[in-house]
Amino acid sequence: MPGDGIQKNVMPDKPRLSREQIAQRAAQELTDGAYVNLGWGIPNLMGEYLPKGITVYFHSENGILGMGRRARPGEEDFDQVDAMKVPVTLIPGASFFHQADAHLMTRGGHLDVAVLGGFQVSEKGDLANWKIPGAKGSGGIGGAMDIAAGAKTLIVCMEHTTKDGAPKIVKQCTYPLTGLACVDTIVTDVAVIDVNPEGLVLREVAPGWTAEEVQNVTGAPLIAKERIPDMTLG
C-alpha cells in the first residue's frame, strides 16, 4: 500500500490549499482558445476560476463543445447536461455531436488540455483514478481512460496525500491504473509538479512550504532546481 513507512505525525502542520484553490491554481494553466475537458471532482470546479480575458471551449464526452456556466435554477434543460449530469449553458460557437465523435476528440489528440482527478500518480506519470482496491460494487471507468490516452496535455488535480497521510505521488501506482505515462502536470494542495523525462520536477510550493517539506509528503523523488516559487492563484 502507498505510504508505507510514512507516518501521519511527520506531516507538516501547515496550511494547505482548499479544493477550490487547487482548482483556481490549475485554471491558470489554461490558455486562450484552448479546448479543454474537465473531469469529476476538483477539475470540475475550475470553470469558476478562468483567467480574465481568455475564452476556453469546454468539451463534454457526451457530445458538447463550448459549454458555458452551469444553468441557474429555472433555466435548466435536462437534455443539455454535462458528463456529471448537471444542466449547463452554452457559449456562442458551441456544437453538438455523438459520443463516438466526442471520444474521437479525446483519444485522437484533439483536446489541448484535459484535467482529471487522481488517486495516485507515479513518477513516470502513470495515473490511477478509477478504482479503489477492495471497494464494494462494480466500479466504473467512464471516459477517463480515453481522455488519459489522448489529451495533448493532461493535468491531474488532487490532494497531495490521502486522509491517512499517505502520499498519492508514488514511485509506482498500487491502485488499478487508468493509463501509463500520461500525466504531464500535477496540481495539489501543496505543490505544482511537472512530470518530465528526467523525473518529477517541483515547479511551485504552497505558500509557507519548503521544497523539503513537500518532498517529505511525496512518495517519489522530486527534482528541485534553485529556489522554488510559491503557488499563486492568478
Added chain:
Amino acid sequence: MPGDGIQKNVMPDKPRLSREQIAQRAAQELTDGAYVNLGWGIPNLMGEYLPKGITVYFHSENGILGMGRRARPGEEDFDQVDAMKVPVTLIPGASFFHQADAHLMTRGGHLDVAVLGGFQVSEKGDLANWKIPGAKGSGGIGGAMDIAAGAKTLIVCMEHTTKDGAPKIVKQCTYPLTGLACVDTIVTDVAVIDVNPEGLVLREVAPGWTAEEVQNVTGAPLIAKERIPDMTLG
C-alpha cells in the same frame, strides 16, 4: 487468359439482350423499400426500369441516400452529383452524410442490394471488375471493394461473354479480383444465374436460348433444374 479454347464460331447466333434490357431484368430483383447502390455501366441504367409501385432508396458512396432521377438540363446542381459525377435529384426522405458513413453503409451490411458491373465472376462468386490485365495507366478501385464485401445481396450485371466470345463466368478469375465469394446473382444478356453453395444455378435463359446453349458460352458448370423459364423484363 479466360476463354482459351472457346472459339467465336461456336457461339450461338441468337439474339441477346441489350444493355438496357439487362438493366431492366436486373431491376426486377429490387423490392419495395430496398436500399440499393448501383455501380458504373449497366447497373447505372437500372433506375429507369423500376417495377411499378415500389419505392427504392438509391445510395451513393459520396454521401447520399434517396437519389431520384438524373437532373434535367437547367436543374443541375453540381454539388448534388452521384458517384459518376452526374447531377441527380432527390426523393422525399433523402439525406446527406460524409463519405465514411456512406461506406459504413456499404461495408457494414446495411445495403439490401448492390449491383456492380463485372469483367469476370467465378463459380464461387469471386468478382473481378476493376482492372484489365495489361491495361495502360494506374487503374482505380473506387468503392467497388467495400461494396462487394458488404452488401446483403450483390448482383452483377454484364455481358455473358467478352467481345472476343470468351466466357466471363469462369471456374476461377484470371483478372485482378475485387472480392472473394461475394456475388449472389449474375444477370447477363443470355441468362440469370444464382451463385449457390452447390454451384452456379441457372435460373432463367434469354428468350430463344436453351440451357445447353448458355452452358456452351459459360466457363464453369451450370446446374439446370428441370425446365428453365425465359427471362422476362417485368
Added chain:
Amino acid sequence: MKQKVFASLDEAVSGIPDGARIMFGGFGGAGFPNNLIQALARKGTKNITAISNNCGTREGELGLMFKNNQIKHVIASFPGPHANHFQDRYAAREVTLELVPQGILCERMRAAAAGLTGFYTTVGVGTEVAEGKEERMIGGKRSILEMPIHADYAFIKAQKADELGNLTYRLAARNFNPIMAMAAKMTIVEAEEIVPVGSIDPENVITPAIFVHRIVQAKGLRYAG
C-alpha cells in the same frame, strides 16, 4: 413504402426473444428510450445482454430492467452511483459485467456498424481492461486489440423521426443514440414527434433512415431517473 411506424410501444417491442442482445441509448439522464424500456418490462423478456453506458438510476432507465431481473449480462462503461438495482444483482451474482472505457465502447459498436472485424488502440494498455487481450507494438505504441460489439436490437430515443426513419436528436440527448442505431441488426426508435417524409432537411438528418426499422411515438416519459 415499407411501413416502419408502429401504433403502440408494446407492438414496437414485439418479437424480442429471451436472450436478446440489446443496446440502450442515453447518457446523464438525456436521450434514454424510457418508454421502450417500460414496454420491455411489461413484455418481460429475460436473459438480456444489455449494452449501455450506465446501469440505470434507481428505478429509472435501465434500473427497471435490473429490478425485474431481466438482464443477465451487461457491457457498460460506468454503471453509475445510483444504479442500486444493478449493484444488488451484481453483488448477488445474478448479473455479470464487462467494463469498457467509454470511448472504446463507442468504437467497438461503430466497428460492428462499419463491418470492421477489430481494431487496435492505446486506451487501456497496462490496465485491467487489457487483461486477456492481445497486445502488440504498432508504430512504437503499445496497442491492444478490441473486438466489435454487435447487437440484435438498439433502443433509441430521437426528437423527430420522419415516417421513413430519418432521425434528429435534441441537444445532448444525441449521445450514444446515433452509434447504436448504426450498430444493431434492428433499431427501434421512440420519437417525441413523428413527422411526414420530407419534413427534415436532408442536410440536417443525423441518423439516415437506412438504420431504422421500427418507429413509435414516445408517450411522454422523457426523464426517468
Added chain:
Amino acid sequence: MKQKVFASLDEAVSGIPDGARIMFGGFGGAGFPNNLIQALARKGTKNITAISNNCGTREGELGLMFKNNQIKHVIASFPGPHANHFQDRYAAREVTLELVPQGILCERMRAAAAGLTGFYTTVGVGTEVAEGKEERMIGGKRSILEMPIHADYAFIKAQKADELGNLTYRLAARNFNPIMAMAAKMTIVEAEEIVPVGSIDPENVITPAIFVHRIVQAKGLRYAG
C-alpha cells in the same frame, strides 16, 4: 479569441513546407478546395504526398498540382478517367501511387483522427490490395490489417464557416471533407461564406471548430474540372 480567419488564400497556405503530407477533400467535382489548390500552385510547394479520392480532372482540382509536378506520391482510391496530368507523371515515374479501396481510405483517415493504431477489415482480402498486409482469421472471417493515414494538412471546402471554425457543407459537397478535417494536424478551410460566431445552430454543425485551424474566404472558383 484565437484568430483563425486569414485575409487571403496565399496567407492561408503559408508555411507549408516541401514534402508535406496533405489531404484534399472533394468528390465528383463537388467540395474541392480549388482556391486553396491554386494558392498552393502559386506557392510552388514540392514533393507533396497527396491523399485524395482522385487525381484531378484535366487541369482542374489536383490536376494543376500534377501538371506543375508538385506531388511525388499519392494515396488515392480512383485516379479517374480525366486525370491526364497524373497519368503522364505516373507513366514517367515522376509520381508513385498507393491505390486504396474508397471506404478503407475513409476508415484509415478516420483511424488517424480517432487515435486508433490499426484495424482489421474483410475488404480487399484475396486481392492486390492485400499484398504485403498481415492477414488473419477473426470470428471466421479472413481479415487484413490496415493502418491509419495521418497528414500534416487537410485542405477543406465548406459552405459556411463561423469565425471559430464550425463548418457546414452544401449537399453532396460534404463527401470526404469532414473526415479529412478530423484527420490532419492542421486543417485549412476555404468557405463560401464566413459568418459570425453563433450563427450556425449547434445541432447543425457538421465539423466542430476543434478540428479547424485556418479559415479563408473562397474566391469563387467552385468547380474546376
